[in-house]
Amino acid sequence: MAASQAGQARPAAQTVPPGTQRRADARRNIASIVDAATSCLARDPDASIGDIARAAGVGRVTLYGHFNGRAELIDAVLTRTLAEADATLDAVDTTGDPREALTRLVGASWRIVHQFRSVLHAAQRELPPERIRAVHDRILRRVRTLIERGQRTGQFRRDVPRQWLVTTTFSLMHAAADDCAAGRLRADDAARVIAATLLAALTPPGDTVPAVDTSRS
Amino acid sequence: MAASQAGQARPAAQTVPPGTQRRADARRNIASIVDAATSCLARDPDASIGDIARAAGVGRVTLYGHFNGRAELIDAVLTRTLAEADATLDAVDTTGDPREALTRLVGASWRIVHQFRSVLHAAQRELPPERIRAVHDRILRRVRTLIERGQRTGQFRRDVPRQWLVTTTFSLMHAAADDCAAGRLRADDAARVIAATLLAALTPPGDTVPAVDTSRS
DNA sequence: CCTAACTCGAACACCAGCGTTCTAGTTAGA
DNA sequence: TCTAACTAGAACGCTGGTGTTCGAGTTAGG
Numbered sequence: 094m095a096a097s098q099a100g101q102a103r104p105a106a107q108t109v110p111p112g113t114q115r116r117a118d119a120r121r122n123i124a125s126i127v128d129a130a131t132s133c134l135a136r137d138p139d140a141s142i143g144d145i146a147r148a149a150g151v152g153r154v155t156l157y158g159h160f161n162g163r164a165e166l167i168d169a170v171l172t173r174t175l176a177e178a179d180a181t182l183d184a185v186d187t188t189g190d191p192r193e194a195l196t197r198l199v200g201a202s203w204r205i206v207h208q209f210r211s212v213l214h215a216a217q218r219e220l221p222p223e224r225i226r227a228v229h230d231r232i233l234r235r236v237r238t239l240i241e242r243g244q245r246t247g248q249f250r251r252d253v254p255r256q257w258l259v260t261t262t263f264s265l266m267h268a269a270a271d272d273c274a275a276g277r278l279r280a281d282d283a284a285r286v287i288a289a290t291l292l293a294a295l296t297p298p299g300d301t302v303p304a305v306d307t308s309r310s
Numbered sequence: 311m312a313a314s315q316a317g318q319a320r321p322a323a324q325t326v327p328p329g330t331q332r333r334a335d336a337r338r339n340i341a342s343i344v345d346a347a348t349s350c351l352a353r354d355p356d357a358s359i360g361d362i363a364r365a366a367g368v369g370r371v372t373l374y375g376h377f378n379g380r381a382e383l384i385d386a387v388l389t390r391t392l393a394e395a396d397a398t399l400d401a402v403d404t405t406g407d408p409r410e411a412l413t414r415l416v417g418a419s420w421r422i423v424h425q426f427r428s429v430l431h432a433a434q435r436e437l438p439p440e441r442i443r444a445v446h447d448r449i450l451r452r453v454r455t456l457i458e459r460g461q462r463t464g465q466f467r468r469d470v471p472r473q474w475l476v477t478t479t480f481s482l483m484h485a486a487a488d489d490c491a492a493g494r495l496r497a498d499d500a501a502r503v504i505a506a507t508l509l510a511a512l513t514p515p516g517d518t519v520p521a522v523d524t525s526r527s
Numbered sequence: 528c529c530t531a532a533c534t535c536g537a538a539c540a541c542c543a544g545c546g547t548t549c550t551a552g553t554t555a556g557a
Numbered sequence: 558t559c560t561a562a563c564t565a566g567a568a569c570g571c572t573g574g575t576g577t578t579c580g581a582g583t584t585a586g587g
Contacts, residue, residue: 115562115563116554116555116556116561116562116563117554117555117556118553118554118555118562118563118564119555119562119563119564122563122564141543141544141545142544142545142546143543143544143545151564151565152564152565152566153545153546153565153566154546154547154548154564154565154566155563155564155565157545157546157547158563158564161546162545162546163544163545218435222492250506250510250519252506252522253502253503253506253507254495254499254503256489256494256495257486257489257495257503257507258507260485260486260488260489260494260495261482261485261507263485264481264482264484264485265478265481267481268477268478268480268481269474269477272473272474272477275439277473277477278471278473278474278477282471285470286470286471286474289467289469289470289515290470290474290475290478290511291511293467293510293511293512293513293515293519294507294508294510294511295510296510296513296519297519298506298510298519298520298521298522299518299519299521300518300519301516301517301518301519302467302510302513302514302515302516302517302518302519303515304515304516305469305515332532332533333531333532333533333584333585333586334584334585334586335532335533335534335583335584335585336532336533336534336585339533339534358573358574358575359574359575359576360573360574360575368534368535369534369535369536370535370536370575370576371534371535371536371576371577371578372533372534372535374575374576374577375533375534378576379575379576380574380575
């Protein structure tokens with residue numbers, strides 16, 4: 094849903110009369126294209142526009158009718174992916190003990206990161222860094238807030254910039270995804286291992302490193 | 311030195327009679343090319359062969375005389391860079407307390423990572439992952455050995471795969487380099503901050519997180 | 528000094544992907 | 558039912574990078 098809210102900036106090639114809805118088949122095609130692009134790029138970050146159009150069962154021209162080039166398409170894919178991820182994470186309970194909350198958050202996030210790492214790689218080649226960061230905004234904020242709360246309760250360290258703790262969190266998840274893809278880490282180990290190192294990394298100097306809650310897989 | 315020991319596999323375009331030395335000007339040009347490639351790629355990972363040749367003050371044809379295409383050139387750049395890095399790290403004392411040793415190692419490594427991150431990015435686009443890993447072998451081994459020693463002394467955790475601790479180490483350094491390039495982390499903060507989080511991350515559950523040794527900048 | 532090694536620049540063929548245009552056909556939806 | 562919206566597909570020109578070839582010149586080094 095809300096596949097191509099390219100909206101404000103420059104409307105996709107096909108000009109839409111203001112206040113009007115796109116025709117049903119058009120909307121369906123746009124969805125197929127974004128779907129196809131997502132899975133194509135997940136397989137090969139260099140997939141060409143032609144590949145994607147074919148995978149979507151759509152003419153290349155049709156694709157150009159809806160997206161002004163590769164960058165705009167990838168932007169749409171990334172935007173939708175992140176929006177869905179954000180929705181998924183909404184279901185995670187981030188209240189209660191910050192350490193347990195972070196463990197839950199990592200458990201949910203990690204799967205998403207693992208699944209869409211190639212899409213991100215594709216986006217990193219095509220989109221400016223600011224844009225990528227902007228799209229991550231809501232998710233970034235979520236983590237930052239939780240870390241901030243943990244700092245207030247004294248469970249997370251305050252001797253390094255908070256930004257760095259956020260970076261650490263994402264960095265470990267992405268690293269795990271890469272190791273996993275390379276066969277150096279078992280997928281069903283990942284969540285536990287990430288949580289264990291991350292919680293330790295966030296522990297204030299002088300405090301004791303918590304044991305991992307290995308109760309959930 | 312030893313700029314293009316393409317050696318065994320397929321000799322570069324220009325066939326060298328076995329047992330013979332290249333002519334001095336040829337060796338000089340090869341060096342310029344690798345130098346230029348290094349700095350060009352550091353600036354723009356997509357720099358073309360033409361750009362690099364021009365920056366080296368050499369004809370494009372000459373470049374092709376020494377390297378069979380982009381991949382081979384980038385391989386040479388990466389190989390030399392990593393060899394130099396390895397030499398630099400040889401000067402680091404990795405004996406004594408594992409935590410202090412790791413701090414020293416991170417301090418030295420981080421600068422290198424920061425300086426050559428773009429070269430790595432370029433290599434990741436052009437070279438197969440196995441190759442990249444192979445080139446990192448000596449450096450990887452160095453870290454692994456130190457971590458292993460720390461595990462034996464009981465100062466580093468053993469409840470996660472050792473490989474993951476190695477990944478964590480590299481991951482944090484690269485993340486810091488990226489944050490730094492994006493202006494989210496001050497360069498003169500990086501070493502301290504990396505060491506602080508890394509040492510915490512390696513601390514065994516139940517143990518106390520060590521305070522950072524902030525004595526050296 | 529003389530030869531083989533090396534270099535240069537321009538030209539060329541080549542390729543893949545991009546984005547556009549045109550014609551003709553199909554389909555949604557008032 | 559009738560029109561405007563949408564689609565297909567083939568054709569085309571463009572761009573930018575790659576790798577090669579050629580003929581002529583320069584230089585290292587025995």
